[in-house]
Amino acid sequence: MQKPLTFLAPLAFIAALALPAAAQETVKADPSVVVATVGETEITVGHMIVAWASLPQQYQDLPDDVLFEGILDQLVQQTALQQQFSGDLPKRVELQLENELRSLTAGEAINGIMDQPLSEEEVQAAYNEEYSNVEQEQEYNASHILVETEEAALAVVEELAGGAEFAAVARENSTGPSGPNGGQLGWFGKGAMVPEFEEAVVTLEVGAVSAPVKTQFGWHIITLNETRIQKAPALEDVRSEIEMQIRQVRAQAKIDEVTAAANVDRTGAEGVVPSVIKQVTVLE
Known part of the structure; x- marks a missing residue:
């Protein structure tokens, strides 16, 4: 199993901007279009797209007209409040802006790495590494009849021994949810049942x-209906997962590389009590 990517947070914002095809309109948006002005400040379609992308999923799925008006109202109100603000920004805001810029810039760097094309040889090699040594497990297809008491179970065994059809007996006697389906449980592997x-x-x-x-x-x-050996999935069935794994490994390798090459000095953290990171009030 290849090492997973441990630093994906900066990608969250970028991923949010990648709209699913079903959510896109046939008319391509022009992010430079000005939708409102507040004094001399312009609010554009681009500002609205970024605001939409940062919404929680439950709000992103609201009707387009509701979202459009709500986001525009919010941006207008925020701009008006920004313009009337006087004095210096609190230190916490300055630091948050620095962190946001740091995060988004790092996200762009990672995105560029992950977007690099993959060769078919890379994909095939990763697939082979993931699945060539996977132990093929036995799978079982069984049916059962579930009853409440041992006496009832023995009566069912006797009925089956007399030539009754298993599925018919299951439909008539089984108290389990599979009873109406003749007791069929479908395919399952080891560990799936008690x-x-x-x-x-x-x-x-x-x-x-x-x-x-x-x-x-x-x-x-x-009753055991059939058995089979669970086979590894075909490459095309897992291609998207394999490609994502390769991209994540690439990105993590680059993160490790640039971090190792950077001139990092952590001595300032020595002796600092970890709980200080919760003292938000010192930034006011």
Whole structure:
């Protein structure tokens, strides 16, 4: 497994600006269009796009006309308040602006690294590394009949031994949610079922019916329908994940490289009590 990217925060804003295709209008936006002025200050479509991108998801999905008017109102109000503000900005605001610039600039650097093209050889090699040594696991397709008591379970076993169809008995007797579907549980691998149930399944031959099996849910009578070996996914089915992994590894490698090469001196942090970072009031 390749090392995941540990520094993605600056990408969050950039990712937000990458609008999904379904959300884009057929008319391409011109970010330079002025939608309002407050005194001599212009508010543009670009300002509105950035404001929309920073909204929580639940607000981004509001109707376009509601969003447009709400964002424009907010930007107008903020601009008016900004213009009437007098005096020096609090230190916390200056520092926050510095951090925002730092974060966004770093995000642009990472974005540039991650946008570099990938070769098919890189993608194939990463796929091979991820999946070539994956242990192929057995999967099981089983059905069961769930009843509340051992007596009821034994009665079901006797009915099945007499030639009754498993699915029909399940529909008539099973108290589990799969009962109406003839007890079908579909495909599952090891670890998907409670231990007692799994142990019974793996010991069954295809077509065989188990003795009653007790679990926390009640008493089960199980039949094994089929088995198969879980295969690694095809490259095309996981291509997007593989490509993202390569890009993240690239970005992390670049982060490590530039950080190691930078002239960093952390001695100033020595002796500083960690709890000081919570003392917001000192910035007022």
